[in-house]
Amino acid sequence: MNKLMKTIRIASALVCAIVVASVQANDAFNPILKAEVTDDVAAPAIPKVIKNDVKQKRNYPMQPPVIPHNTRGYEVNTRVNKCMSCHSRDRVEESQAPMVSVTHFMDRDGNFLAEISPRRYFCNQCHVTQSDVEPVIENTFTDSKHLMKLSNQ
Ligand code: HEC
Ligand code: HEC
Structure with missing residues (x-):
């Protein structure tokens, strides 16, 4: 296999991985995305x-x-x-x-x-x-003020 083909293969595998990852991430956020095409889902308020x-x-x-x-x-x-x-x-x-x-x-x-x-x-x-x-996913953000305290310990 020549170099160009190899690069194209790797690039397309990467794109697929990113698409799959982003669809999975979206799933957690939007119940509509979890529904089948034929489901009748009420839009969230x-x-x-x-x-x-x-x-x-x-x-x-x-x-x-x-x-x-x-x-x-x-x-x-x-x-x-x-x-x-x-x-x-x-x-x-x-x-x-x-x-x-x-x-x-x-x-x-x-x-x-x-x-x-x-x-x-x-x-x-x-x-x-x-x-x-309510936050859709758990948020572990830590205020820089507390981070500084932690780093001083
Ligand atoms: C009718 C007047 C008015 C308009 C139009 C307006 N604001 Fe304000 N804004 C205020 C007032 C008064 C405050 C102070 C807090 C309050 O009373 O809501 C404020 C507060 C803010 C704050 C918070 C500042 C802080 O220090 O926390 C931001 C940011 C802001 N406005 C951005 C915007 C943006 C962006 C727009 C346009 C999309 C906008 N405002 C349009 C009157 C207005
Ligand atoms: C590119 C990002 C950006 C844009 C565009 C922007 N701001 Fe800001 N704004 C900031 C940041 C960052 C701060 C806080 C730091 C600072 O004061 O610059 C801020 C601060 C403020 C404050 C608080 C000022 C104070 O002294 O407490 C107000 C009010 C405000 N912006 C209103 C606006 C309005 C109205 C517009 C549009 C005309 C606007 N900003 C456009 C980034 C932005």
Whole structure:
């Protein structure tokens, strides 16, 4: 068998393994995926968004804070940015929302711009609301504060 064929075989075996692994992982998350094609399965209810206006803890210093209010229908496109109508520098007095952080004015070279940087324009790339649900799988995340304590022991 020549080298090229061998490489192609190995590559396709890898792709298959990844596909199988991801289908198995998805199974645990979505009951619909476990159903047969002919089964009549009710779609799970859309979970409620947590909108208690209470600031959440950040799990590490650089974490984008999660959004504690509803964002349904808030448009962010090339013409309008609903988020900035409350979170921009000149709107926070009226809205009482926290201003976007100064890092949001920096370009990738660390220069401060007068307006929000294009790379921080699409807020939902980083900031998300939270759903009022039980975790689908067990989460063993440990806060860095506790990790430091453990490593000092
Ligand atoms: C109508 C005004 C308004 C709009 C529009 C709005 N926000 Fe907010 N936001 C607030 C206020 C006020 C708070 C402070 C907490 C609260 O009252 O919910 C807040 C809190 C936040 C926080 C939490 C900050 C922290 O330090 O914990 C984030 C993140 C956030 N908003 C992101 C967004 C994003 C992203 C959008 C657009 C999809 C958006 N907001 C649209 C008013 C607004
Ligand atoms: C590329 C990721 C990214 C994007 C896009 C982004 N943010 Fe952030 N945001 C962060 C991170 C990380 C932090 C926390 C560290 C910091 O302040 O830079 C943060 C902090 C914040 C805070 C808290 C500020 C404070 O001083 O407590 C607000 C409010 C916020 N962002 C709103 C927004 C809004 C509104 C948009 C869209 C216009 C946006 N962000 C876009 C990553 C992002």
